[in-house]
Amino acid sequence: MLYEEKYVAFIDMLGFSELVRQSASDASRLDEISEAIDRLKNTACHNPSTGLLCTYFSDCIVISSNRTSAGLRDILHSIRAVAENLLVVDILIRGGLTVGSLHHDEQMMFGPAMICAYNMESNEACHPMVLVCGTVRTDAEAAGLSRELIWDDEDPERHYVHYLISYSTYDPTPRAGTLILDGQANLVRNFIARRLQAPPGRVREKAEWMERYWNETVGISGILGSVDRVTDLVKPNARPFRSRLAVLAPSPVIPSAGLSEE
Structure with a gap:
């Protein structure tokens, strides 16, 4: 071994x-x-x-x-x-x-x-x-x-x-095979807004960091919206998407001790 x-x-x-x-x-x-x-x-x-x-x-x-x-x-x-x-x-x-x-x-x-x-x-x-x-x-x-x-x-x-790169680079133009993220973004913002209601402590700190991460990478584009601590408390009419599969490399590679190309 x-x-x-x-x-x-x-x-x-x-x-x-x-x-x-x-x-x-x-x-x-x-x-x-x-x-x-x-x-x-x-x-x-x-x-x-x-x-x-x-x-x-x-x-x-x-x-x-x-x-x-x-x-x-x-x-x-x-x-x-x-x-x-x-x-x-x-x-x-x-x-x-x-x-x-x-x-x-x-x-x-x-x-x-x-x-x-x-x-x-x-x-x-x-x-x-x-x-x-x-x-x-x-x-x-x-x-x-x-x-x-x-x-x-x-x-x-x-x-x-x-x-959050899928959200930050999201293009709402309908295309075959492309996942629509608007409803999912509403869910995520709702989860963050609800977590922000927690009393001061670790849960609240994590929520504040997550709010900033979302707003500075996703919300800034104006497409999927920034977290609103009031309006996003309303539960959205959306269901989570089915599990997404990672897009994995299709071609075989030879394991190497150093970084190599495919």
């Missing part, structure tokens, strides 16, 4: 453990839990050609891929798909994405890179973001994937996965 050079993301489903605890006394929570799990199961996070593999346990998700340009694209797209699928059922994520030595198969996962990704999630990514390490950022630039990342103007050295 040998380590491989892998990209690895450790992701925490924020508030999911509390949701499970509440289900012991509130049966309606079981439907929310079931929907969240079903959405994860229907998110494509497996591609042998790029070594992409996803493991779920408790309220955590681990995704890894080969350290190639195609592998990086796949893991970024998979993180985005997970975030999008959970966001429309009011579950936020937080995590870390790094690169290093890892063993990850259907039975087990371990390695220094896994510990690093976990520490990034636990100690550095204080908001609903998937923080990326400097090496991943450099690899993304080399692979032409910089648009998949974003940074906070308050701390421009910290880059994270831009999981």
Whole structure:
């Protein structure tokens, strides 16, 4: 059993453990839990050609891929798909994405890179973001994937996965095969506005960060709207879309210790 050079993301489903605890006394929570799990199961996070593999346990998700340009694209797209699928059922994520030595198969996962990704999630990514390490950022630039990342103007050295990119680049022009996001955007704004009603504390802080992230990347275009703390409290007449699949690399690649092309 040998380590491989892998990209690895450790992701925490924020508030999911509390949701499970509440289900012991509130049966309606079981439907929310079931929907969240079903959405994860229907998110494509497996591609042998790029070594992409996803493991779920408790309220955590681990995704890894080969350290190639195609592998990086796949893991970024998979993180985005997970975030999008959970966001429309009011579950936020937080995590870390790094690169290093890892063993990850259907039975087990371990390695220094896994510990690093976990520490990034636990100690550095204080908001609903998937923080990326400097090496991943450099690899993304080399692979032409910089648009998949974003940074906070308050701390421009910290880059994270831009999981709202589908909303921020949304074109409402009807086209065959294109998902209409207007209703989903209404849902997300409603979830954020409701979270902003929480008393001062961690829940409120996460909501305020999410509000700013949405408004500065999505709301600024004027197409899907900014979060309005009053009008968005009204529950929209919309249902979450079906789970979106990550668009994965179709061509086989040869695993490499360094970043390579497809």
